[in-house]
Amino acid sequence: MPSDQLNLDIPDAAPGRLPSRIAPMQPGVGFTPFDDPAYLFEPWWPGVRALAWVDGGRLIRLRAQGLADALTTFGELTGELPERLMDDGVVLDGWLLTLDEGGWLDVDLLRRRLAGEPHAGRPAFVASDLLWCGGQPWARRPFAARRERLEAVLLDGDRCVVSHALRGEGTLLAEALARFGLEALSARRLDARYRSGAADDAWLRIPIEPAPIVERPRLSLIQRLPFDENGD
Secondary structure (H helix, E strand, O other): OOOOOOOOOOOOOOOOOOOOOOOOEEOEEOOOOOEEEEEEEEEOOOOEEEEEEEEOOEEEEEEEOOOOOHHHHOOOHHHHHHHHEOOOOEEEEEEEEEEOOOOEEOHHHHHHHHOOOOOOOEEEEEEEEEEEEOOEEOOOOOHHHHHHHHHHHEOOOOOEEEOOOEEEEHHHHHHHHHOOOOOEEEEEEOOOOOOOEEOHHHEEEEEOOOOOOOOOOEHHHHOOOOOOOOOO
């Protein structure tokens, strides 16, 4: 399922005003997992890339590839996402997912919801970047600063969370994700600014070799990878 392209434009916007459109940064192509303290590694989530605008305590806009009205398609998030935010005038970059009743990630339910079944599964939003906060632009700040602020602003709930990540340990996280059948890993340079268009090595999508035996991925489990030796 294509999930890394959004056809949006980005106009200039004055501080204190959220832009109405944003052209997201697009990842470069990686080849194999690696370790590097200059990067933050996280799952490449099996969902749809999306941008979320929250202003005045409301989710006012949700843009996702291939959806004319993502706000209606994932309407259950209009209540939960603003409630988890500790600031206003926020734009988040992340992923729309669909969970079954047990909290397991379910791509089939996601396809059904995208096809027009409004009650297929339970929608979730996993945030990975912060573009605006407090009505101020954050895109020109290093990713490390954006990520730190994101973790302070968005309090994890059942369905709206900050993406789990490890600094420097890409191979370890890739091995942990392989057991759940995830196909790729995200690697972002901590010193990189957010920019529209090609990210080059500032952000890479790295394929993962699947494990011989694959378990069903559950959002709460992936959020605490890697496990210790006992699997706890």
